[in-house]
Amino acid sequence: MKRFFQSLLAKYMFLILLALFIVQISYLIIALFVFGISKNGEDPIQMQDMLVESEIEGKWHQEANALQNVTSESIQQHFDNWKQQHPKASMFWVDGQGTLANQEDVMEQLPAKWSSAYTAKFIKEHYGGDPFTVIAFVGQEESNGFVVLEMPRSEFDPPLAHIYDRYGIIFVFGIVFIIFLFILVSFLFFRSIRKRLLHLQEAMEIRDVDGLPIEIALKKKDEIGQLEKTFNQMVCELRESKQREQQEEQLRRELIANLSHDLRTPLTKVRAQTYSIAKESLSEDGQKAIKSLEASVVNIDRLMENLMSYTLLMASKYKFESQEMDVLRYIRESLALWYPVFEKEGFEVEVHLVPFEQNKWEIDPIWLGSIVDNLLQNVLRHAKKGGYICVKTESTNLYDAIVILDRGNGMKNASNEAGAGIGLSIVDMMVKGMKLDWDIESGEKGTTIKIKKYK
Structure with missing residues (x-):
């Protein structure tokens, strides 16, 4: 269980639950905030109890019927009392002769004289519509006429609806803020994960002095x-x-x-x-x-x-001393020592050393001598059947090269001699150690080896 609570899954689940909790708390805080604003405001409609149409209608009939001395002043006083309670209400009085006597905040155009037909039409058009309309007779006698109350239907909406109409923008911004806060926290959470993964990737790519990756510090147990x-x-x-x-x-x-x-x-x-x-x-x-x-x-002495x-080369203990020297002159001196050996073995020897544009190479003469000796020994031991060796120079736009070629059976064919592999390995390490290059082309008609110095 402890391992689970330390996992990323547990942390993200906690983040989700925290977000849901914050949403609920934020709703409550925003509602209390809006309620406090509306409570300190001056809008009485928003703070009154929820209006009920039947109660308004009953109260209008009751108070209209209770009027005793029906005069223009008493009707106006009646209208003023209702106006104080319901500021958005409109009222008018049509007396017993059908004359429009008093009116309060009536927005529509009313006729001065009301006929029975117009009265019936008015009742039909306004019954059940918006605004909410109540018609009540004045006093105990119908000859006193009737009074009409009109109120917008919105006045009967719950108080919270009024609050939302005025402060709904606060709710919207509050919800947007909560969503933004959740996105921000999620972004920071996953960015932290990404940074840790990138840090791990960088640790895998960075190499220590021994060529191995470096260890990284452990900060969490997820x-x-x-x-x-x-x-x-x-x-x-x-x-x-x-x-x-x-x-x-x-x-x-x-x-x-x-x-x-x-x-x-x-x-x-x-x-x-x-x-x-x-x-x-x-x-x-x-x-x-x-x-x-x-x-x-x-042969045993040479192999040893x-x-x-x-x-020594593998252990980097073979002494290397580079110096500038005439490479063609050195090759000629080395071939002079080998010429009697090849002549004794019946080889046809050809030498075509054409000077380069720059005969001076930065080389170690001992290493170059070992390279030449290994290659010539390899020809002597493995290409006797061809009986031919040629040492020449080759120049291109990219490199100058010393070329050694024979007409033997090629390196892929069997030979009576052994041990050439380690000799060629020594050649490879020494050539690359002097910052030169070489390649071998071997086939049934012979082998060509080029030692190159790029320009």
């Missing part, structure tokens, strides 16, 4: 508060997971580094023993075995070197 709490738990779990991942990665790198270091000592011994055995007098098969063993030792380089 549904959004529970969502914020769950979000914070998720952030904590992600942070713990990342810390475990970093620890495992560190252990893996240390393991690889230690293994690479520990394997170099026995590998050096194997190389030394192989060199000693090669000096001995061996059969042809023995000499082939020794050469195969030497090639294996070289690549593994060490890859580990």
